Amino acid sequence: MNPFKLLSLLLFVSVTTFAQSDNKLQDDINEIERQVIAWREYFHQHPELSNREFKTAEKIAEHLSSLGIEVQTEVAKTGVVGILKGHNSGKVVALRADIDALPVTERNNLAFKSEVKSKFLDTETGVMHACGHDTHIAILMGVAEVLSKHKDKINGTVKFIFQPAEEGPPPGEEGGAKLMIKEGVLKNPDVDAIFGLHINSATPVGTIRYKPGGTMAAVERFVINVQGKSTHGSAPWTGVDPILISAKIIDGLQTIISREAPLVQEAAVITVGKITSGVRFNIIPETAELIGTVRTLDPQMKEMIIRRMTEMTETIAKAYGGSATIEFQNNTSITYNDLALTEQMLPTLQNVAGADNVELVKATTGGEDFSYFQEKVPGFYFFLGGMTPGNTTPYPHHTPDFLIDNAGMLLGVQTMIQLSIDYLNAN
Incomplete structure (x- = not known):
């Protein structure tokens, strides 16, 4: 045979085989949708609170094991962590889904509505997947099943991370991404990059939204303790009023945002959500306690704001004859999308969803403990549409009426699969 004809034939066979392989992958993605919906509805009917996701973890582990994926439990x-090695060696990419529900009593008419009851902080409550974590579990289980059938396309390793307690562990307990990292989830094998998604009730089905850099806020809880001097309410000059000092501190803290923070760079928020002081109308109390939150999207701004809050709290209290201390508790770091990784993976999002359906958005001051993974390895986190097209009044997350359209999940499955394949192929 003419060598040129032989080469042409080999190229034709190679391209045809590749195209058939790609078609098979897409067929498997399409076929998994019904099962993904069934999983989502199961988890929605059987929600479990943070650090109590026992049955959820058991079902996830059983599924991963059935696929021949190496499984680690009680992380x-x-x-639950699953490790899938491809046919070829290469880097390690991690995919994360959060698995916990919220102490919210569901208030809708879904056929798979949650009727689960539990106790949260000694209070009887319903339990509901009111933030979409049920869809995240189902999506990642679908991703695992499809990729397990296409190990020939994996040039490296995929690590599936099913994370508990994203909403925060119960008081006095460790949990969430911090504890997973502490227990070595990003090691053995060492993760090179991590991807995560969050379905959104106000984003139309078929749409993906993203932002390079700071995309969700660092969240700090702060407590200010003000020390005054108690006296009779009829003679305030004989004491030191901690309520007055508290008012001046609150006013001062807001000037940090309005007069010192470079808001053209990133947004920032200081909110005092609770004040406790006094027992009677005619007694100036001894102490006051202020509790609130700080939200920042830039590391330098965060450092400046916390430093100035400390200085201002102490100085204002002293100026009015009292004293005050402030303590900060870190709830999440900045969910920071690695700039190079975001740029690298943006074409994947556009190829999967269509360029017109991938939207660059502004940051949000909500928080997400996926941020702790991003502090250790480059990460990319994006938002997936879960709102029925045409809906003009979507219910917010963390509310009893929260709704997600099942039709939004297939795009999540396809996107996470393609992000994994494209990242490993490029690296």
Whole structure:
């Protein structure tokens, strides 16, 4: 045979085989949708609170094991990790889904509505997947099943991280991403990059939204303790009023945002959500306690704001004859999308969803503990549409009426699969 004809034939066979392989991958993605919906509805009917996701973890682990994926359980109490090695060696990419529900009593007419009851902080409450974590579990289980059938396309390793307690562990307990990292979830094999998604009730089905850099806020809880001097309310000059000092501190803290923070760079928020002081109308109390939150999207701004809050709290209290201390508790770091990784993976999002359906958005001051993974390895986190097209009044997350359209999940499955394949192929 003419060598040129032989070469042409080999190229034709190679391209045809590749195209058939790609078609098979897409067929498997399409076929998994019904099962993904069934999983989502199961988890929605059987929600479990943070660090108590025992049945959820058991079902996830059983599924991963059935696929021949190496499984680790009881990671960070109830977390599950699956490791899938491709036919070829290469880097390691991690995919994360959070698995916990919220102490919210569901208020809708879904056929798979949650009727689960539990106790949260000694209060009887319903339990509901009111933030979409049920869809995240189902999506990642679908991703695992499809990729397990296409190990020939994996040039490296995929690590599936099913993370408990994203909403925060119960008081006095460790949990969430921090504890998973502490227990070595990013090691053995060492993760090179991590991807995560969050379905959104106000984003139309078929749409993906993203932002390079700071995309969700660092969240700090702060407590200010003000020390005054108690006296009779009829003679305030004989004491030191901690309520007055508290008012001046609150006013001062807001000037940090309005007069010192470079808001053209990133947004920032200081909110005092609770004040406790006094027992009677005619007694100036001894102490006051202020509790609130700080939200920042830039590391330098965060450092400046916390430093100035400390200085201002102490100085204002002293100026009015009292004293005050402030303590900060870190709830999440900045969910920071690695700039190079975001740029690298943006074409994947556009190829999967269509360029017109991938939207660059502004940051949000909500928080997400996926941020702790991003502090250790480059990460990319994006938002997936879960709102029925045409809906003009979507219900917010963390509310009893929260709704997600099942039709939004297939795009999540396809996107996470393609992000994994494209990242590993490029690296």
